[in-house]
Amino acid sequence: MANQQILPLLLLALYTPFLLSANLAESSYEENDDSPIARFRQYLRINTAHPNPDYAPAVSFLKTQALSISLQTRVLEFVPSKPVLLVTWPGSNPSLPSVLLNSHMDSVPVEPEKWVHPPFSAIRSPDGKIFARGAQDDKCIAVQYLEAIRNLKAKNFKPTRTVHISYVPDEEIGGFDGAAKFVPSKEFEELNVGFYLDEGQASVTDEFRVFYADRSPWQLVIKAMGEPGHGSRMYDNSAMENMMKSVEAISKFRESQFNKVKAGMAANSEVISVNPVYVKAGIPSTTGFVMNMQPSEAEAGFDCRLPPTADPDLLKKRIAEEWAPDIRKMTYRITQTGPIRDHKGRPLMTRTDESNPWWSVFNQAIAAVGGKLAKPEILSSTSDSRYIRQMGIPALGFSPMTNTPILLHDHNEFLQDKVFLKGIEVYESIISSLSSFTQESDQRPAL
């Protein structure tokens, strides 16, 4: 009995030093408040997830950081409660076209119960992973831009070209009240942007990924009309029959595109993707649907994505003639969410060869910090870059994250602390190179 009482005490005495050292080890992961990691985590704790992103604290945080390193700031508001924060580092030759770095302040929603850590607490695990919504998409670059400038200023670097950073709202919901309003504005024109950098994506290898184009999203809705009839009757041109013929034609086209990917002839982002997202038909009953009646209407929705190399007129013709033809009493509606050609009718692609001097400078800046670029890609989805390319301004998508799983929009989004810190070094090289680059004839280079 006595022994049994002493045993727990003995065990406690034996383990106490280990418990203490474990606590100490954990606290050593905590950085002081005045560090890039601390500022990154602070920004991650500001919840700007849809559907109700709170932009005011995000603007206030970023503005405070920018002012702490003597940068100029300006808040523009094209739509109430949807601010655009503009940060400026004036160059010694402000007549040269400027460099603009962009980051969106919003993020996609979360399902907190599916996360190992609360998504807005920015927990840093003992192995250095920082968990938060936005850690990869794209709050990392928002802070890295400023930290890179902080370091360059500390080294007494002076830019020749002016460097701007724009922090925009609503990218995750199409950018209609954000970049789409900002880019055509007088304020944007006054920035005289020569080159633009925006978010990219994580790379699972040790090569950085870079994106020279986005695919353009089309939301396609097709609708079939037809004579209603008894479920037992066979007749031509019922709404459902017409709809099924269309679905068959669309599936065939989808397969032709997907086969190119499967055969390794094209990347996912280089083909036209068409994916069914809903089908609506039938007459509801108390137990489900009326089964002995053929409905007079049917509707289906498709998410389509066009690479810049696709011919939009050709796809429209295919939709009108094969997927929703008049002769089958069908109608269709296409909602384009963003441009697919620039003002001169050219595909929205930024050149990634020697003919684009900005590309060469960017490429060399990456190499200067021991980095390697993977083959330039088309982004499968979209970013605000498409609005910039529409203006004929060269734009690249880039987020310096190597050896990192792609977790944007996923549960347990995280970024490794070392990867975040390396990214600051990468941007120091990029910002110093781009802002020092001067050409003999400094016309704004074409897309």
Ligand SMILES: [Zn+2]
């Ligand atoms: Zn993003």
